[in-house]
Amino acid sequence: MTISQDQATWFAQTFRQLAENVERAVLGKRAVVELVLTAVLSEGHVLLEDVPGTGKTSLARALAQSVQGTNTRIQFTPDLLPGDITGITVYDQKSGEFTFHAGPVFANVVLADEINRASPKTQAALLEVMEEGRVTVDAVSRAVGSPFLVIATQNPVEQAGTYRLPEAQLDRFLMKTSLGYPDHAATLRILDGAAVATSDLAAVITPRALTEMAELARGVYANARILDYIARLVDATRQAEQVRLGVSIRGALALTRAARTRAAAQGRTYVTPDDVKALAVPVLSHRLILHAEAEFDGVTAEAVIGQTLLDVLPPTQREA
Template sequence: MTSPLAHRFHALADNVERVVKGKRDTVELALTCLFAEGHLLIEDVPGTGKTTLARCLTASVEADFARVQFTPDLLPSDITGVTVYRQGTGAFEFLPGPVFANIVLGDEINRASPKTQSALLEVMEERRVTVDGVTHPVPRPFMVLATQNPVDLGGTYPLPEAQLDRFLMRITVGYPDLASEVAVLTGVGSDAAPESLSPVVSAREIAQCVEEAAEVQVADALYDYLVRVVAATRTFPGVRLGASPRGSVALLRAVRVWAASQGRPYAFPEDVKALAVPVLAHRLVLTPEAELSGRTGADVVEEVLAGVELRGGVRR
């Protein structure tokens, strides 16, 4: 019997695929992030469908949604909110910003100044915002869904390592294959657009799935394997800064959702291997020499996976 999480997961994927053609793997990674209540960073060159994917996800979920178009003149208060003085009542009132939603789309997040980018640090980690010394919790579930262009393009500000570490995953969309691109062209002018999608899952159901995923069983041997994979990134040649314990926690949360989406109440080593690159690669800081040689964080994670073996058995 299909679990509620697996049913809703694939219903969402099918709905998004009505618009986003030929990217099932990418869509499923994004949904894994959603059901793990993590934050997602979609990075790719302009025109590959980053914002379309994000809009399709938000259109498929019946929840409070807010969009922020990041620009160089955007201020931190434009995101978190501001306290104003009401002359009629003689009291100060907090006006919440767009971050007080279940899903917040930050479009082209690396076009805002570092000061504005840092306004998201507290809310992404602690699910709350502090303004003028007063703490305001955001609704649950809560997800920041951000898009960005590669940092070597003009007019962009690289996200600091501390903020990158708060994204559960970083994924790319990539160019579609020929058949999918033809499908995109034939769909132009039809109802194949994010606005045509109807919600298939509610915020309450997402919250229930978050709890269901937490019940997925993980064997002691798999805990050991996961931690050794993450630890190996810290001592790997060419890596200046490896993945932190936050990376271990993020990978575990994603693995549990991935297993549940396949209809399994327990996780496999293959789940770790399937998710390690999108969860860990963006958390690594390579040495200048490694970067000059063309190596990437994804290369390092793949080599780590090839070198770390499972010790002990995992129930099949």
């Protein structure tokens, strides 16, 4: 179903209201808030690589509060087991039956804090639910509900006692970004108590309405020139000399979905090259694997994507 202009206008207004509401609790981070909302409405997940104390938990709770949703926080540690995430079946002696005790993954917004501190087996417990929106325990598959968003964090500074996320799991995050420290003006407002407690935020829309927004975003028109541009960008990452493994087709699909959502958030019914450019770094950079020599020379995945955007020419005119 193609989105109409009236629907795109409503989408943009609601998107702006959501961003403003979340920003009341997470001051001075409008760009990151909009990226996370874009991921939610693109039915994807977000990886935040950030130091402690930058407001990651507040962001997750504010988002859940804004959509009348539920939120949980999982503190990943080396002794965390897969069942601690997905839930377990327990034998009830009174009834003589096994009952399922749902894990913290059954929520609308799940904060996976310091995900790289858990073992690979525990990290893998998130793979199915991030991709399918379901978990399977004792051969029974259960849906976690909709909307569903995983906001995972990892500390880029302290690497002792951590397990690097495998490429298969990194590829399942629609985008990777960072909150970072607030600027001076935002810091002053925070110290002055201007930030609203997440529990005091009013809901903007319902979870069902958020799901309907995601369906509308899928109806944004991306013409053949835009799709060709995305395909050429992805292909260029595979041919870059610093890159050992380029962007997968899942990454190309993720960029297309995110660009459609951004276009709707701008009140448009069609995607432009600027939508693709604005999201290329957060959507594609974490999917690259660089050669060891390039990493030793200080080359970053973000720099490779930035150079790719300069090298690959965007379409100059829109098809009728």
